[in-house]
Amino acid sequence: MATTPRPSTQRLWPRRGSLGGVAAVVGTLVILVVLWEGYKVLGKAAGGLVPFTEMRLRPPPDDRSMPHVWDIVSAMFEPARRRGEPLFTVLGSAALFTLREAFAGFVVGGLGGFGLGVWFVRSRLAERALLPYVVASQTVPILAIAPMVVIWGGRAGLPQWTAVAIIAAYLTFYPVTINTLRGLRSPAATATELMRSYAATDRQRLWKLQVPAALPYIFTALKISAAASVVGAIVGELPTGASDGLGRALLSYSQQFTAAPERLYATVVFCGLAGITFVAAVSLLERRLVNPGARQRIEAEAPGLMVAGAQA
Amino acid sequence: MTTATTAAVGAVGLGKVFEGTGRQRIEALQDIDLAIAPGEFVSLIGPSGCGKSTLLRLIGDLITPSSGSLVVNGKTPHQARLDRDYGMVFQQATLLEWRSVRRNVELPLELIELSKAERAARAEAMLDLVDLAEFADHQPWQLSGGMQQRVAIARALAFDPALLLMDEPFGALDEMTRERMQQEVLRIWSRTGKTVVFVTHSIPEAVFLSSRVMVMSARPGRISQVIEVGLGARRDDDTREDQRFYEAITEVREALRHRQGAVGGEPVREATS
Amino acid sequence: MTGWRRYLPPLLAFPAVIALWEVLVRAFGVESFVLARPSAIVSSFVANWRVIRSAGAATLIEAVGGLAVGVVLGVAAALAASRWAGVRRGLVPIATAASAMPIVAVAPIMNQWFTITSPVSKMMVVAVIVFFPVMINTVRGLSEVDPGQLELMQSLASPPRRILTGVRIPSAMPYFFSALKVASALALIGAIVAEYFGGPQDVLGQYIINRANLFAFPDAWAAILVASFIGIGLYLVVSAIERLVMPWHVSMRTGGPP
Numbered sequence: 078m079a080t081t082p083r084p085s086t087q088r089l090w091p092r093r094g095s096l097g098g099v100a101a102v103v104g105t106l107v108i109l110v111v112l113w114e115g116y117k118v119l120g121k122a123a124g125g126l127v128p129f130t131e132m133r134l135r136p137p138p139d140d141r142s143m144p145h146v147w148d149i150v151s152a153m154f155e156p157a158r159r160r161g162e163p164l165f166t167v168l169g170s171a172a173l174f175t176l177r178e179a180f181a182g183f184v185v186g187g188l189g190g191f192g193l194g195v196w197f198v199r200s201r202l203a204e205r206a207l208l209p210y211v212v213a214s215q216t217v218p219i220l221a222i223a224p225m226v227v228i229w230g231g232r233a234g235l236p237q238w239t240a241v242a243i244i245a246a247y248l249t250f251y252p253v254t255i256n257t258l259r260g261l262r263s264p265a266a267t268a269t270e271l272m273r274s275y276a277a278t279d280r281q282r283l284w285k286l287q288v289p290a291a292l293p294y295i296f297t298a299l300k301i302s303a304a305a306s307v308v309g310a311i312v313g314e315l316p317t318g319a320s321d322g323l324g325r326a327l328l329s330y331s332q333q334f335t336a337a338p339e340r341l342y343a344t345v346v347f348c349g350l351a352g353i354t355f356v357a358a359v360s361l362l363e364r365r366l367v368n369p370g371a372r373q374r375i376e377a378e379a380p381g382l383m384v385a386g387a388q389a
Numbered sequence: 390m391t392t393a394t395t396a397a398v399g400a401v402g403l404g405k406v407f408e409g410t411g412r413q414r415i416e417a418l419q420d421i422d423l424a425i426a427p428g429e430f431v432s433l434i435g436p437s438g439c440g441k442s443t444l445l446r447l448i449g450d451l452i453t454p455s456s457g458s459l460v461v462n463g464k465t466p467h468q469a470r471l472d473r474d475y476g477m478v479f480q481q482a483t484l485l486e487w488r489s490v491r492r493n494v495e496l497p498l499e500l501i502e503l504s505k506a507e508r509a510a511r512a513e514a515m516l517d518l519v520d521l522a523e524f525a526d527h528q529p530w531q532l533s534g535g536m537q538q539r540v541a542i543a544r545a546l547a548f549d550p551a552l553l554l555m556d557e558p559f560g561a562l563d564e565m566t567r568e569r570m571q572q573e574v575l576r577i578w579s580r581t582g583k584t585v586v587f588v589t590h591s592i593p594e595a596v597f598l599s600s601r602v603m604v605m606s607a608r609p610g611r612i613s614q615v616i617e618v619g620l621g622a623r624r625d626d627d628t629r630e631d632q633r634f635y636e637a638i639t640e641v642r643e644a645l646r647h648r649q650g651a652v653g654g655e656p657v658r659e660a661t662s
Numbered sequence: 663m664t665g666w667r668r669y670l671p672p673l674l675a676f677p678a679v680i681a682l683w684e685v686l687v688r689a690f691g692v693e694s695f696v697l698a699r700p701s702a703i704v705s706s707f708v709a710n711w712r713v714i715r716s717a718g719a720a721t722l723i724e725a726v727g728g729l730a731v732g733v734v735l736g737v738a739a740a741l742a743a744s745r746w747a748g749v750r751r752g753l754v755p756i757a758t759a760a761s762a763m764p765i766v767a768v769a770p771i772m773n774q775w776f777t778i779t780s781p782v783s784k785m786m787v788v789a790v791i792v793f794f795p796v797m798i799n800t801v802r803g804l805s806e807v808d809p810g811q812l813e814l815m816q817s818l819a820s821p822p823r824r825i826l827t828g829v830r831i832p833s834a835m836p837y838f839f840s841a842l843k844v845a846s847a848l849a850l851i852g853a854i855v856a857e858y859f860g861g862p863q864d865v866l867g868q869y870i871i872n873r874a875n876l877f878a879f880p881d882a883w884a885a886i887l888v889a890s891f892i893g894i895g896l897y898l899v900v901s902a903i904e905r906l907v908m909p910w911h912v913s914m915r916t917g918g919p920p
Binding site: 265267270271273274290292367368 | 470473486
């Protein structure tokens, strides 16, 4: 357990929070802006056509389809409606609304998944009877049918935010269950023998050995789930009748696209920020609770686990 | 002469059978009689599959015997485990990587709900004993293999048990570190007066450390011969060049070879390791 | 215990569960908007077969088209990232951020760029979604090579091109295929979600939401069933390709990269 095999070749991810990491992010943002504006300049010079053909360029390089970056930024500080609040406060409160829904479901799904994992590891019978159904539950593409779930919930008398939270919970519980189970089983056989040699109770073994060993696995799942629950919440806000949230904002500003394309772009930026905020909050908690050696070991053991989540 | 009842560890007719799936049935140990006196240092040595780790785990009540009787510290092994009468050291240090060195040593003390101050004092003393006091606040992965194993020894001694069970504790270390660790264990043994049962693959290690070496044979696992080392209590690097050291090594080697020849030397996978 | 024997009891239990569901819904007179009867779903499936089939086909084309574009771009980016450190330094923060972001939000923008009525706009949403997992996993596969194999190739004075084709690409294959499996599931979900942002009506997403808006839930469930089957089908196709491309790996892989 104490041996920490390290990834064999070059370090893939820059050390987080390091100066180099910050520089890389800023540099990347600058490059993206330059690419965006550069494409517009060159595209316009080519008359909006693919060079040497009569085909129209996609995306069209005009200011309506691709507003200038500075126009998008300044639109955030202009009123969203005539003499109303500035766009960024409108979008900020929509993002908070969406995050609250996602968070409620995330907490319920996370606790439920953890509980199921603990139950399964303590009872072979429960695992054999229920785990196949837990796995089978994922054949329902909940993200794809999120709007239907909300309509369904509405017909059954559930408020919209509850239905959306249920979607987030459904997205969270599966990865958390599976990774909790894996993590609780991860201690080496000798570590389990060690606890037995101390005449530790089952409860002590669970809390002193298994749960700490499972934490890095659980956080891997939580980060995936956090991202997925924001997606689930946004998609769940799409059906007509939904009152608030980023999903609503996306639809209403895409209807205003002809008049004010910057607003749609600003909304997309806020969607991204909402997701990053949620995942970053989970990562911060992880850094407080999981020791760096363990985190690295898990990532080396299970390459690709990070991306295997329900990201859409 | 120590008898099975006054011994730190006593066994009469002890046997262990692993029931596998189907017709697989592995007789790991058969008819083991032994008596280890309090304060003695005994090594178990033998080929893979001779059941030496199984015997150690029976003493520790990590598994239960199929036949015969076993007494640890005058009690059943189960009671001895519940009374925390022994400490165990494995081939892997098995430190909990999320705990500092100090908190690893405190782990067994937390389980018996000792107060924080008592835990700290006890951990301090144990780390001092293995010469790692200044590394108390390091993380396990910052330590070399030998140091990690010393932490594991400190942890095993934390309860102040009468008995120390060691399962090839230096098997994963390089030769130089290994010899230093052997010296270290002897020092701790002479200072604490514990009874030690030590499983090893290495003949020089068994001879250098032990008062007695129990040579085991495989299929079924038995104790084929017991060799009195007779090197005296004080041992150091010079001991490794002692005439008696070589003689004892030869005795153990011949005992191993003899048994292998008699049984047929095909190595068998050890049931528990 | 083999996987097959482990999953046999629940498989046998499945028809029983369906039957119980049917009986309970009938016995307690549960309304169809709360819980649709399995028989109602099946009969809706039969009755609307033509509509569902053409909607399914349209969505499948969006998903597969987007998957192809995203995978090609993802692999190209991964090769560039493994060749030039600068590209890698630029792509890594983007990929990290993207894994936290709800990428479907770009759907209304794609509708504007590639015209809302064209399936290309949905394909592009799928392509962006698929791009990142494929790119990240392929970069990992290309860079996390057995150092022993690398040293062997270097000791043979192999040119970099030979190391790429001989060691890096083969060792990246399992990573690539595990990403492709994830991507195939994401592609279908992404296509359906993109459809919710508007466009032609003859697609699964619109069919599901329109029927749901009319509270015709058995119809919606029938379409969801089709979506699930398409998803499973895509997964099986990818697995079959994997088996063809790397027969040496599949047989011994039990707990490899997910």
